[in-house]
Amino acid sequence: MFDIRRGTNGVILLTGRFDAAHVERVRDELNSVTQSCTVDFTDLDYISSAGMGVLLGTQKRLAGSGHSLKLVNLNRHIREIFRIAGFDNVFFIE
Amino acid sequence: MLRSFKRDLSSLEPLFEFAGDFARTHRLDDAIVFAMNLAVEELFTNMVKYGGGDDMVSVGLDVRGDDLVIELVHAGANPFDPGAAAPVDVTRTLDERRPGGVGLHLVKSVMDDFRYEHKNGDARITVTKHLGPRPEGA
Numbered sequence: 074m075f076d077i078r079r080g081t082n083g084v085i086l087l088t089g090r091f092d093a094a095h096v097e098r099v100r101d102e103l104n105s106v107t108q109s110c111t112v113d114f115t116d117l118d119y120i121s122s123a124g125m126g127v128l129l130g131t132q133k134r135l136a137g138s139g140h141s142l143k144l145v146n147l148n149r150h151i152r153e154i155f156r157i158a159g160f161d162n163v164f165f166i167e
Numbered sequence: 168m169l170r171s172f173k174r175d176l177s178s179l180e181p182l183f184e185f186a187g188d189f190a191r192t193h194r195l196d197d198a199i200v201f202a203m204n205l206a207v208e209e210l211f212t213n214m215v216k217y218g219g220g221d222d223m224v225s226v227g228l229d230v231r232g233d234d235l236v237i238e239l240v241h242a243g244a245n246p247f248d249p250g251a252a253a254p255v256d257v258t259r260t261l262d263e264r265r266p267g268g269v270g271l272h273l274v275k276s277v278m279d280d281f282r283y284e285h286k287n288g289d290a291r292i293t294v295t296k297h298l299g300p301r302p303e304g305a
Binding site: 092119122123126150154158159 | 176177179180183197198201204205208209212255256257258259260261262264269270272273276277
């Protein structure tokens, strides 16, 4: 199961398992983001490199206009693979 | 446990169910399950993208002694050693970052051993993770 939706204040909420089969759906949603935005991982159990690549692509696009994604509430497993991939250097992770 | 899956991203859902059944049977802890799911997805999607050859991929999950062993076999695959890919420079800045390569870097990082073999036209990837002390009866 996977879901992406907008919460209050424009926060993007990810839920469940973000695997390669959900890349297009998330890319479509993130393409509508044009300003700095928070992505809440509270209910996200899992992400793979496919999902990380979508987030990275959005971060690069937003950086061109001086904006960025902030990632919050990552579980310890996701936080660890973000660290292994060096994503803690390219995202603000809280 | 051994099962074949159609070489398509639509197989990810049954593939995760298969891995979940295996994890429950062997009472694997959540850190091991996360690493197993990641390895299975990254290796499988790699075969979907680059493999050529047969329409099916065989996925084997096993506990041998204190090790979790994951083995994917793709018959008729093009020779390509994912283990020989150039390492990803994770210190690169956002501007310098390019897509690709991260998945295998993650697999090699979360697993303890990574082996690739291309023999008689089949590609076989075997990755292993030490489980540590096992709960009684697992």
